[in-house]
Amino acid sequence: MLRSSIRRGIYHIFDASVVIVILLACGYIYLVAYGEGVLRNHPGAISLASSTIIMNADGTEISRLQVQTKGYMEYADLKDMPDLLKQAFLATEDRRFYNHDGLDFIGIGRAVVQDVLHMNLSQGGSSITQQLARNLYLNGDKTLVRKVNEMSIAMAMEKRFSKDELLELYLNHIYMGRQQYGVKAAAWRYFGIKDLHQLEIWQMAALAGIPKGPSIYNPVDREDLSKERRSVVLGIMHEQGIITKGQMEEARSVDYTPQDTTSSSTPGSPVPAYVSASDAVIEEASRLTGKSVAEIQSAGWTIRTGLDDQAQLAMEHAFGESSRFTDDRKDEQVQASMVIMDQHNGEVKAMMGGRDPVKGGINRAITDARQPGSAFKPIIAYGPALESGRFKPESILPDQRMKYGSYQPSNLGGRYRGTVTMSQAIEHSINAPAVWLLHETGLGRAHQFADRLGIELGKEDLNLSIALGGLHKGVSPLKMAQAYAVFANNGKFNTAHLIREITDLRGRTIYTFKPENKQVISTSTATAMTRMLQNVVSQGTGSRAQLSQHKVAGKTGTTQAALPGVSKEANRDLWFVGYTGTWTAAVWMGFDRTDADHYMRSGSGVAADLFASVMKRALP
Known part of the structure; x- marks a missing residue:
């Protein structure tokens, strides 16, 4: 009996030992196989990822x-x-x-x-x-x-x-x-x-x-x-x-003093946020390199831009003044966007995509979604007419009620002067002469002229209503600034851009912007347009855009809300696009969605005023 019990005990010990050995072997196999499998199946986890940084014109880091x-x-x-x-x-x-x-x-x-x-x-x-x-x-x-x-x-x-x-x-x-x-x-x-x-x-x-x-x-x-x-x-x-x-x-014994790593500015001085501009930089980098946003974020690139602290701060300060936006409603605030660019090389100096921009949010400064109203007249009516050689600022134009097939434009307030000079027509933003000029010059020639200024129009825009800024798709402040910059730059075109250069982790150059400065319209057309647009600001509809230290050329633009049951004075989009000898800028104001409860009571003068407020602080 004792011998039998000992034998059974030995068997149990043997069985337990076998189980332990098997468990240890399985554990060892798991230890070896699991880790190898993880490394094999997740090769991207081990990367040389680095945050891409964006730098302003002075070489200061503005975003990581x-x-x-x-x-x-x-x-x-x-x-x-x-x-x-x-x-x-x-x-x-x-x-x-x-x-x-x-x-x-x-x-x-x-x-x-x-x-x-x-x-x-x-x-x-x-x-x-x-x-x-x-x-x-x-x-x-x-x-x-x-x-x-x-x-x-x-x-x-x-x-x-x-x-x-x-x-x-x-x-x-x-x-x-x-x-x-x-x-x-x-x-x-x-x-x-x-x-x-x-x-x-x-x-x-x-x-x-x-x-x-x-x-x-x-x-x-x-x-x-x-x-x-x-x-x-x-x-x-x-x-x-x-x-x-x-x-x-x-x-x-050393005590720690927190460091300001966001800017090289002096302690306590305001630092521009560059929220909209930074988003636009990444979008532009993606378009230029073919890389996804996620790839760019972790590429460790250094992206150098022409963005200017003084201009951006001026813009952010003005956009932060609620007193400028008297049409705010309790449930929704008026929106605005603005772009400043250097007409001599196309560099964007500052940008706001909204009054309270958030990272990854709507950037109204670069979205082609708004009707430019009369701010489009220099691009589509007066510019092509001057370029044709048939008209000059002194040319006499009819200011009469006319019908073009089924289309019959009207002047604001129903007033017609009989005849006016081209300069007077643009100065007071009169509709009838602009439509007549577009009809005389031809839609084909006008489309080609706009295209040379960087604004592509589709077949849906082959109609005379575009003389008053009635576009099928709409246009962005960036595109409007780019177009007006041609007038400011003696007829030479430069692509509006934020990025000067992109270098990788090793300092190798990936991309460098090459200025075009391409002559796309005649110098005489640009000079004549500038002279007329200066009159718009000095004594016409853009008077609120005047600057004491700089001569301003520019044009207002307004699109009516045209809502049933709402006053005819209700507006949808307010614009001012203008330039000095240094920079060109475009301002848009309005609600994201215009309806019977949300429309602009103000006129384009508030956009001109916003332009002046920003530019007097921004210009060097």
Whole structure:
């Protein structure tokens, strides 16, 4: 009986041993296979992603783009990081990094003891490779399964990459608080330092202390806890012989002063937001390079623009004055958009796509959706007439009620003067002479003229109503400014653009704008148009656009709401497009959706006034 019991016990032990061996073998296979599979199936997780930055005309950073939905990154090669910075992270996070194969069993053992003593999974014991695996492929859940998966991926990464490569990836992908990923992005965000070799010891220690608790140990959110954590890191660095006692004590005593990394302006001075302009820059970069917005955001490009701080601030200040928008309703506010560009090279200097622009929102400055009204007359009626050589500013035009087939335009207020000069007709924005001129010049010639100014019209616009700005699709302030810039630039055309140059992470040029300055209309046409448009501002409908220090040429534009049961004085779109010897600008005002409760009671004079308010502050 005893012998039988011993035999059964041996069988049970054998069976248990076989089960344990099988479980261990399965576990080992899982550890090896899972990590290899993750790396193979997610090749894009390991990338040299960096936030693309946008710079203004002065070379100041005005926007740093998020890398997809993660945050802000700026990739740095390991050779571009000072040894002391690398040692600070190694001493704090994984002192045996170069001596293990991804799993620090000493650290894991110490963590297990602590977890057992405290009855939780608070201690990770993760090596740098494990942390990198978690950051790239997993979430922060503190579960046994996640920990096993983390170990498996770490083992696979150690086989695929060298230690230096893993350290470089870690220092570029580690989360550093405040939506900053990697040491270079964090150094810029917290200390205003781009060259990592300029970091001081206390700053390196502060950065090395952040990964333990990015939300509480970054110096912006909790300066006190950051300093305490910095002190601990400095103590570790001294203990391991990385720094001297004197260096440790000196670095511990430094107090942190938050850095303004958004602008080079003096402390306390306003910083332009460039919300609409930044969105437009990315859209333009996508069109120029064929890259998607997501690709551009993480490409690490430097995009240099011609945007001007003074002009943008002037625009944002004026748009922020609610007293300028007296037609606001309780449930909806009047919208506005504006573009300023340099007619000599086509550079956009400032842009607002709305009164309260939001990133990724509607950019009314670049959307071809609004009827330009009488602001279109120089482009489609008077310009082509001058260019034909048949008419001059002094030419006598009929101002009479006329019918062109089924189309019969009318003057505002029903007043007709009999005859007027071309200059008088444009000065007082009289409708009948403009339609007559378009009819005389011909729709084909007018379409070609508008096309040379950068405005393409479709077959739907082959009608005389376009003389009064009645377009099928509509036009944007950017297109209107671009067209008027030809008059301002003696008949030479330049494409309106924001981007001067794009360079990649290595400083290689991807794109450079080449100014066209192409003569598209005669100098005499441009000169005559400028003279007439100056009269519009000095003594006509655009008088509110006058500037004391600059002579302004420009034209107002108004489209009526034409709503049943609403006064004929109700308007839909208000415009002013004008220029000085320096810059050209276009302003639009109105509601996004015009209806019986939302229309403009004001006339185009408020758009002219907004132009003047911005330009007197913006012009250099």
